Amino acid sequence: MEQQQPLDDLFAQRLAKLQALRDRGIDPYAPERFDRTHLATEILAQFDALSESGETVAVCGRIVSLRVMGKASFLHLEDVSGRVQVYLKLDAIGAEQFALLEYIDIGDFLGVTGTVFRTRTGEITVQAARFEILAKALRPLPIGKQKGDEQWYGLQDVEQRYRQRYLDLVVNPWSRATLLKRIQVTREIRRFLEDRGFLEVETPVLQPLAGGAAARPFITFHNALDTHLHLRISLELYLKRLVVGNLEKVFEMSKVFRNEGISPRHNPEYTLLEVYQAYTDLDGIMELTEQLVYHVVCAVAGGPTFTYAGHQIDVTPPWPRVPMMARLEECAGVTRADFATLESAREAGRRLGLPMEEEHSIGGIIDKIFEKACEPGLIQPTFVVDHPLELSPLAKKKPGDPWLTRRFEAFLGAQEVANAFSELNDPLDQRERFEAQQAMARAGDQEAHPYDEDFLRALEHGMPPTGGLGIGVDRLAALITDVPSLRDVILFPQLRPEK
RNA sequence: GCGCCCGUAGCUCAGCUGGCAGAGCAGCGGACUCUUAAUCCGUUUGUCGAAGGUUCGAAUCCUUCCGGGCGCACCA
Numbered sequence: 001m002e003q004q005q006p007l008d009d010l011f012a013q014r015l016a017k018l019q020a021l022r023d024r025g026i027d028p029y030a031p032e033r034f035d036r037t038h039l040a041t042e043i044l045a046q047f048d049a050l051s052e053s054g055e056t057v058a059v060c061g062r063i064v065s066l067r068v069m070g071k072a073s074f075l076h077l078e079d080v081s082g083r084v085q086v087y088l089k090l091d092a093i094g095a096e097q098f099a100l101l102e103y104i105d106i107g108d109f110l111g112v113t114g115t116v117f118r119t120r121t122g123e124i125t126v127q128a129a130r131f132e133i134l135a136k137a138l139r140p141l142p143i144g145k146q147k148g149d150e151q152w153y154g155l156q157d158v159e160q161r162y163r164q165r166y167l168d169l170v171v172n173p174w175s176r177a178t179l180l181k182r183i184q185v186t187r188e189i190r191r192f193l194e195d196r197g198f199l200e201v202e203t204p205v206l207q208p209l210a211g212g213a214a215a216r217p218f219i220t221f222h223n224a225l226d227t228h229l230h231l232r233i234s235l236e237l238y239l240k241r242l243v244v245g246n247l248e249k250v251f252e253m254s255k256v257f258r259n260e261g262i263s264p265r266h267n268p269e270y271t272l273l274e275v276y277q278a279y280t281d282l283d284g285i286m287e288l289t290e291q292l293v294y295h296v297v298c299a300v301a302g303g304p305t306f307t308y309a310g311h312q313i314d315v316t317p318p319w320p321r322v323p324m325m326a327r328l329e330e331c332a333g334v335t336r337a338d339f340a341t342l343e344s345a346r347e348a349g350r351r352l353g354l355p356m357e358e359e360h361s362i363g364g365i366i367d368k369i370f371e372k373a374c375e376p377g378l379i380q381p382t383f384v385v386d387h388p389l390e391l392s393p394l395a396k397k398k399p400g401d402p403w404l405t406r407r408f409e410a411f412l413g414a415q416e417v418a419n420a421f422s423e424l425n426d427p428l429d430q431r432e433r434f435e436a437q438q439a440m441a442r443a444g445d446q447e448a449h450p451y452d453e454d455f456l457r458a459l460e461h462g463m464p465p466t467g468g469l470g471i472g473v474d475r476l477a478a479l480i481t482d483v484p485s486l487r488d489v490i491l492f493p494q495l496r497p498e499k
Numbered sequence: 500g501c502g503c504c505c506g507u508a509g510c511u512c513a514g515c516u517g518g519c520a521g522a523g524c525a526g527c528g529g530a531c532u533c534u535u536a537a538u539c540c541g542u543u544u545g546u547c548g549a550a551g552g553u554u555c556g557a558a559u560c561c562u563u564c565c566g567g568g569c570g571c572a573c574c575a
Binding site: 008010011076090106139140141143144145159216258415447 | 511525530536565566568573
């Protein structure tokens with residue numbers, strides 16, 4: 001802000017233009033509103049009627065191209081809908097306005113009033129009767145030039161695209177389209193759930209204990225309370241408290257925070273959807289999940305199929321259900337007997353060429369083997385069901401087989417997009433699970449679930465049978481939009497701070 | 500955290516077996532009243548990511564650091 005470094009030439013030139021405008025009594029930052037009659041694409045769509053009636057239209061937007069000639073000029077204005085060409089002719093706008101063109105640049109905002117016509121070369125164009133500078137840009141817009149589908153120059157630098165996303169949005173239509181689709185994904189999720197009577201709720205981001213998932217939290221400090229607080233890593237435990245409170249059908253779609261590495265598949269803060277429905281079970285949640293994803297894909301992709309990484313993926317329900325252990329035997333040749341003891345489990349992992357030195361839990365080994373051996377093949381939507389108890393401290397045990405739980409993970413494009421279970425509502429069992437997690441924590445597992453006495457108290461007041469669902473919204477959006485990195489569907493992905 | 504790759508003008512990029520830092524676009528000046536990658540004439544622009552080293556001489560070679568991308572690890 002207070003930097004006294006000499007401004008570079010481009011900036012100085014534009015400051016001079018700003019001053020020149022002000023010297024003529026025009027302050028580009030003075031206008032507060034411009035009442036447009038049509039968006040750019042509306043001009044194009046309604047051309048016949050507009051040109052026939054000869055009515056006056058008013059359009060506004062950012063200048064994205066500018067071709068100045070001696071006594072006539074063309075430019076393109078871009079607004080939220082698209083682009084429309086504007087024709088400025090000396091005879092039509094007068095010498096005084098025409099002279100102002102000298103102080104206008106690509107990137108400035110302009111409001112134009114005029115009539116609609118078609119140029120000799122066929123482009124629908126607004127011929128200006130007058131124009132108004134609505135705001136000036138002091139820095140250059142790194143916009144490419146465009147002819148048909150081809151694009152020259154533009155903004156390629158990945159870091160700049162993420163740090164200065166506003167430039168990416170102005171300059172790269174494909175990036176804007178992707179991000180708008182991501183916004184559409186969250187909107188359609190809300191619409192789907194609200195239409196089915198789910199209440200959208202907000203629960204604490206700052207929590208005394210961060211539970212509901214296996215992950216390392218961010219820890220912050222509250223001065224007045226003189227206490228450390230954790231940024232939430234999931235939404236689960238507070239939403240279940242609301243089910244205890246008879247809200248029955250709730251969801252939250254909001255940020256959670258995990259203190260882990262950053263990669264194309266991981267952002268430290270990401271958008272998680274969690275849904276809880278009382279009086280339904282895992283199978284009810286499977287149907288809900290299928291219908292939800294089907295609805296979102298149809299709305300965003302225009303039909304039940306989309307392409308991801310070269311695969312055509314069809315999300316039309318129903319999706320196949322496969323038990324986790326059966327799948328493991330199929331693609332890794334391991335059975336439950338291999339997981340009888342920690343040592344035999346490690347041995348099974350080593351047979352498959354996986355490093356096992358760090359592994360200290362059977363569940364962790366099962367998870368790792370599944371991830372390496374089975375996930376790559378799960379391209380079409382698939383429910384993997386019946387996860388081992390050790391991996392699932394918040395899920396009900398499977399009746400008749402307490403080694404397993406009533407849980408599923410939904411895979412799509414070889415990625416886990418949903419995780420759900422019949423929620424454990426037995427407070428005594430839940431207490432035992434927390435104790436087991438505590439033992440794992442003592443054994444060195446930094447991501448073991450914390451012992452949450454307050455949550456147990458809520459369960460002890462009684463929670464109805466409930467099905468719960470979690471969906472990583474960013475990953476779902478990345479799949480539907482066929483982008484390789486989460487950063488492409490997050491407006492401002494996390495980067496190391498500059499300097 | 501580890502490994503590999505990248506960083507040159509406002510933008511997109513050449514230059515990299517060491518020898519005067521370049522092109523197109525943007526900008527600036529001029530011509531041009533239907534252009535559209537406007538065209539034509541002229542022209543400016545650099546801490547070559549930073550610091551140090553080798554060398555008569557470094558954008559180029561070496562070291563360290565900063566920032567980014569990808570892979571691995573952790574995870575969703």
